[in-house]
Amino acid sequence: xxxxxxxxxxxxxxxxxxxxxxxxxxxxxxxxxxxxxxxxxxxxxxxxxxxxxxxxxxxxxxxxxxxxxxxxxxxxxxxxxxxxxxxxxxxxx
Numbered sequence: 001x002x003x004x005x006x007x008x009x010x011x012x013x014x015x016x017x018x019x020x021x022x023x024x025x026x027x028x029x030x031x032x033x034x035x036x037x038x039x040x041x042x043x044x045x046x047x048x049x050x051x052x053x054x055x056x057x058x059x060x061x062x063x064x065x066x067x068x069x070x071x072x073x074x075x076x077x078x079x080x081x082x083x084x085x086x087x088x089x090x091x092x093x
Contacts, residue, residue, distance in 0.1 A: 059089045066090045 009032070012021050024033075046052030062075055066086075070078075075086045 059092075062086065062089045063092075 012024065016024070044052065046055070058079070062079060062081075065075060065078075066072070072083060072086050072090070075081070075090075076083055079086070081089075
């Protein structure tokens with residue numbers, strides 16, 4: 001069937017050292033186990049390139065300008081952002 005993947009199981013005796021297999025058999029012999037991957041540090045959008053930090057800095061500047069009396073329309077013109085974007089930035093908690 002298109003769109004479905006077939007699960008392929010591995011025999012634990014082909015993957016695990018005998019000592020570990022014996023230990024697992026004490027707890028779960030004959031059952032099917034899912035062994036999740038270790039949690040890896042997730043890299044969020046823009047972390048590797050520095051874009052994420054640049055946007056945070058820009059947003060702080062926008063919020064500071066607004067606190068110092070710059071209007072939403074002036075911020076829209078200066079930063080080439082929509083009114084909705086400026087408002088999200090200045091009203092963010």
